[in-house]
Amino acid sequence: MYKWLTSKGCEVLLTIEPGGTAVGRKIRSILLEGDEEINTYTELFLYLADRAENLTKNVEPNLKEGKIVISDRHFDSTVAYQMAGRGINKEEIQMFKELKLFSLMEPDITFLLDVDPEIVEDRIKEPDRIERENIDFHRRVRNAYLDIAGNAPDRVILIDARGTIEEIHGKVKEEILNLLGEDLDES
Numbered sequence: 001m002y003k004w005l006t007s008k009g010c011e012v013l014l015t016i017e018p019g020g021t022a023v024g025r026k027i028r029s030i031l032l033e034g035d036e037e038i039n040t041y042t043e044l045f046l047y048l049a050d051r052a053e054n055l056t057k058n059v060e061p062n063l064k065e066g067k068i069v070i071s072d073r074h075f076d077s078t079v080a081y082q083m084a085g086r087g088i089n090k091e092e093i094q095m096f097k098e099l100k101l102f103s104l105m106e107p108d109i110t111f112l113l114d115v116d117p118e119i120v121e122d123r124i125k126e127p128d129r130i131e132r133e134n135i136d137f138h139r140r141v142r143n144a145y146l147d148i149a150g151n152a153p154d155r156v157i158l159i160d161a162r163g164t165i166e167e168i169h170g171k172v173k174e175e176i177l178n179l180l181g182e183d184l185d186e187s
Contacts, residue, residue, distance in 0.1 A: 001070055001169070001172060001173070001176070002014040002070055004169075005068060005070075005176075007039070010068050011065070011066070011068065011070070011114065012067060012068045012069075012070060012181065013058060013062040013067050013069045013070070014070050015054055015058045015059065015069065015070070015071045015072070016045070016052055016073065016152060017047070017050055017054055017069070017071060017073040017074065018032070018047060018050035018051075018052075018053040018070040018073075019052045020050075020057075020058050020071070021050075021054055021057050021058060021178065022052075022125070023049075023050070024050045024053050024054055024165070025055045026051070027047075027049060027050040030032065030046060031043065031046055031047070031050075031129065031130070032128035032129050032130060033128065033129065034129065035129065035132075036129075038129075040082070040087070040088060041088070043082065043086065044078070044082045044088060044096075046088070047077075047078060047081075047082065048102075049097060051068050051074075051075070051078075051102065052101055052102075052129070053128055054071070055062075055101060055102070055105050056101070059071065059105060060105065063138065063172050069125045071107070072105055073098055074105075075106075076110060076145065076148050076156075077103070078093060078096070078097070078111075078144060078150065079093055079097075080141045080142075080144040080145045081130070081141055083143030083144065084140045084141055084143065084145070085133070085137050085138075085140050085141045086129070091164055102122040103107060106155075108154060108157075109179065110152075110155055110156045110157070110158075111157050111172050111175065112145055112146075112148075112156050112158050112159065113158055113159050113161035113162075114142070114145070114146065114149075114158055114159065114160060114161055115161040116142075116162075117135055117138035117139055117141075117142055117164055118135065119162060120138070141149060143166075146158075157175050159171050159172060159175070
């Protein structure tokens with residue numbers, strides 16, 4: 001999407017959680033590399049620390065400049081992975097979500113690329129620490145994402161991600177064109 005939007009003259013920031021900043025890249029390494037078990041709350045706090053860095057150093061300044069921000073992951077991921085996947089209770093997750101920093105940065109639109117966890121397992125060549133979790137963990141995460149989509153249909157667009165990268169890109173592009181109008185339509 002980044003290349004396509006910039007080719008249409010849009011100013012775009014592409015970022016990722018975890019890892020969108022220098023500090024975030026260090027946090028990403030702790031979270032995803034190796035096999036060491038991490039306490040559930042330690043994992044949560046590391047993700048939140050990364051998100052705070054990314055929001056203050058990348059997302060907020062670029063939004064203020066009028067840029068489109070594309071982020072690979074956001075607070076929905078915390079709900080899916082740490083609440084549904086790891087079992088942290090909803091009230092604790094909600095407490096963090098309501099912090100001013102996080103509550104002010106709700107995405108305008110979220111594309112949920114949905115695919116069965118077994119298909120994902122077959123696609124991943126070098127799984128990270130989270131991707132190596134058991135299939136039940138990934139089913140809980142997927143179900144949480146589907147619940148989020150069902151509870152926020154005005155914000156979350158569900159995309160069937162069983163196809164090729166090109167097919168999935170085409171579906172997302174079509175949704176963006178529907179949202180932003182013909183200004184971005186291909187000439």
